[in-house]
Amino acid sequence: MMNINIYPILSPVIEALGKAIVIGAIAFAILILIALLFCIFIFHTHRIIFPNLVLFLILVCEEPLRRLLSFFHVDPTLVDRVSVEIGNAVNYPAFASTKLEERALLLPQCIRSPDCPAKLSPVEGIKCVECGRCEIAKLSAVCKELGISMYISPGGTFTKRILMYNYNGGSGRVKAVVGVACYPNLHEGLLNVKLVGIPAQGVPLKTTGCVNTTVDIHEIIARCKMGIGNRE
Ligand code: SF4
Structure with missing residues (x-):
């Protein structure tokens, strides 16, 4: 029976997959950091900037954001507070009409x-x-x-x-x-x-x-x- 060495075939695939996972993890960590900075800014200044982008980031990174805040002993409901503040501002024109x-x-x-x-x-x-x-x-x-x-x-x-x-x-x-x-x-x-x-x-x-x-x-x-x- 012939022995086929599949390592040379799989090796570049595994390497590419590994790189993709690392790049994906770094990109996600950057997203979490950006979401965190936006949340802190809005929470402290009450100025709503890029509302749809921030709401999207909160939705995508919600759980890790909460864990990160808890890790630094910050109330994780900060995420909810910012989300509600943005929601109220975004909904205002339609509500007021x-x-x-x-x-x-x-x-x-x-x-x-x-x-x-x-x-x-x-x-x-x-x-x-x-x-x-x-x-x-x-x-x-x-x-x-x-x-x-x-x-x-x-x-x-x-x-x-x-x-x-x-x-x-x-x-x-x-x-x-x-x-x-x-x-x-x-x-x-x-x-x-x-x-x-x-x-x-x-x-x-x-x-x-x-x-x-x-x-x-x-x-x-x-x-x-x-x-x-x-x-x-
Ligand atoms: S009947 Fe109305 S006012 Fe009385 S306890 Fe219930 S919710 Fe409150």
Whole structure:
């Protein structure tokens, strides 16, 4: 039986593959570094530069970026904060062009009092009865006054259903959204809402957690009314 030495054939292929992997790894490391520098710049200056490029870099390098920040003992939600800040700025023109009655406020259920008497509707989420045990009562009253729809979502899947029901299968009048959540959920939520073509504004929770979270209701109301004063 003839012995064929395949090493001379494979050797250049393996060498080329090795070089490609090293070049790819260096290029990816450079991308992470560029994304990190952009994030730090935007976080500290609040100046939005190259928004689409930075959002793309964040999406591509998200996990390594978080690990790198954690390694240097920096809060990894910096990535989410920058992403939300960019999302709010990019979505502003489309959001501001909508009427108040075309907007919806989406709240997470963690703001509710543990003794909340509200019932869950399979279509519209948790229906606040304005009992006054949490800040949602005030937001509900303001939303009614402004003509904005308000929804309390028990979870991410439900949020999507609320949006789909009202945007596609329902009355179809929700054309813009103000979402309230912790930064990681806002980061994900703003991207998801953009995919269904709804301009959104994100407002972070003041204190996070699974229960008894708090919000800045003035900031939420200001976001809900954004762009309206400019037209008067
Ligand atoms: S104000 Fe609304 S959401 Fe808050 S505890 Fe009362 S019913 Fe529940």
